[in-house]
Amino acid sequence: MSTSPELDVHEELSGAAIGRLHIVLGILITLITLFDGYDTFNPAYVIHYVAKPWGLSPSQAGFLVSSGLFGAIGHGAVADRLGRRGTLLVGLWVVNVFTLLTATIGNDFWSFCALRFATGLGLGVLLPLGTTFVNELAPRRVSNAFSLWGVTLGWSLGGVFAGLVGVYLTPHYGWQILYYLGALSIPLTLVAHAVLPESPQFLAVRRRTGELRALLGRLRPERAALYRDAAFVSADAASMPNPVAALLSPRYRRVSLTIWITAFLSLFAIFGLTGWIPTVxxxxxxxxxxxxxxxxxxxxxxxxGGLTLAMLADRKMALTPRYLATWWLIGGIAVLALVFVSGHGVNLAIVAVAGFCIIGAQHVLNNFTAGSYETLLRASGVGMELGVGRVGAILGPYVIGLLQQATGGPDVLFWAIGGAAIVGAFAIGSLGLATVPRHATVDGAPAE
Structure with missing residues (x-):
């Protein structure tokens, strides 16, 4: 009597070769995160045009940048329960609608901030779920590099394009052009509706076997015949834990708290720096x-910087916290140096190092977080990391605005950013090899 093979979805995905569907989905997530990065960073270029007409103090200018960063906490639990695909698409539509409204009716400080707050509820979905999607699809041997190409490239390019639009188009068309161009995410959302599948590991957890077989057959066509009759290992969906309680359970507590502290400090530094660097x-x-x-x-x-760090992490994953600590330490010291040295060449070099190290390390922290939890908790884990981190992101521009208002000079920016990066380096570096969690399969058993 023949029996159906029982397959582990995690192992099937981890052992796959990069195929056509991997590439298509990687490109789609790249484009989604491109608009996330673009929309996240463009308020820094609005300040120049509205600070005087709207009579903004430095603290208000900082809040203008921070207002679009609310969100992110809570959607991970929604995605773990209701699905990654639907949650991501809803986030995209929220961004689409409120980006257009910002361009058309965000004509004073309070209306602009209110619209940016609403936009942030959608933005908070895109990067965490993009990271979760890519992490679950990526073959194990290239998981960090695949995440960098599939998530970080888009987010970084979005920041670059925001800068280019700020330099070349806002002088002619006003700051509103930033948001009219941001609305080009609408056709991308229509493509996502047609192309984006549900996460295979979520399908396994929910025992949607027919959809899972079809998707795995597209991801690994050489094994499609085997999948037609296979059963799949999956966790009992009814046993899904309370996400926050599970993240703080003895198994995960130290890693979760360390990741949250590090993400808070990292995103405080990143958004404080990017929000104020043009003005300063x-x-x-x-x-x-x-x-x-x-x-x-x-x-x-x-x-x-993120790609370089990802390649190192893929070669020796257990050393990822130490690599992250090294990146943030170097970046923090470089930023502190701006207190003591100046000049165009020096400014260029140190800003380049800050981007390479401080922002580059954050991208790898996202992927490290996704790989630190089993499937049932993965979206919640990344969502909480970026949610707690987003509190730091919100405070960064605002607090640095307050500090500049209090001190009357820009040097406080470099003290605050450099200090946050260095403390973050020591925090993540405190994770020894024995405390780094191993990847888990869909049933929670540790994988090699």
Whole structure:
């Protein structure tokens, strides 16, 4: 009597070769995160045009940047229960609608901030779920590099394009052009509706076997015949834990808390720096174009730094926390150096190092987080990391605005950013080899 083979979805995905569907989905997630990065960073280029007409203090200018960063906490639990695909598509439509409204009716400080707040509820979905999608699809041997190409490239390019639009188009068409161009995400959302499948590991957890067989057959066509009669190992969906309680259970507590502290400090540094760098560089004597160009430079270098770190992490995953600590330590020291040295060449070099190290490391932290939890908790784990981190992102531009208002000079920016990066380095570096969680299969058993 023959029996159907029982297959582990995690192992099937981890052992796959990069195929056509991997590439298509990687490109789609790249484009989604491109609009996320673009929309996240473009308020830094609005400040120049609205600060005087709207009579903004430095703290209000910082809040203008921060207002679009609310969101992210809670959607991970929704995605783990209701599905990655639907949650991601809803997030895209929220961004589409409120981006257009920002361009058309965000004509004063409070209306702009209110619309940015609503946009942020959608933006908070895109990067965490993009990271979760890519992490679950990626073959194990290239998981970090695949995530960098599938998520970070888009997010970094979005930041670069925001800088280029700020430099070349806003002087002619006003700051509103940033948001009219951001609405080009609408046709991309229609493509996502047609192309984006549900996460295979979520299908396994929910025992949607027919859909899972079809999707695995597309991802691994050489094994499609085997999948037609196979049963799949999956966790009992009814046993899904309370996500936050599970993340703080003895199994995950130290890793979760360390990741949250590190993400808070990292995103405080990243958004404090990117939100204020055009304005601060103008105060240091840089031209308008050069000051706006620093933001694009940081985003471009962040991809190079993240990719370099990802390749190191793929070679020795257990050392990922130590690599992350090294990146943030170097970046923090470089930013602190701006307190003591100046000049166009020095500014360029240090901003490039900051993008390479501080922002680049955050991308790998996202993927490290996704790989630290089993399937049932993965979206919640990444969502909580970026949710807690987003609190730091919200506070970064606002607190640095307050500090500049109190001190009357830009040097406090470099003290705050450099210090946050260095403390974050020590936090993540405290995770020894024995405390780094191993990847888990869909049934929670550790995989090699």
């Amino acid at each position: 560089m103008q105060k240091r004597g840089e031209s308008f174009a050069a000051s706006f160009g620093f933001g694009a430079l940081m985003q471009a270098m962040s991809f190079v």
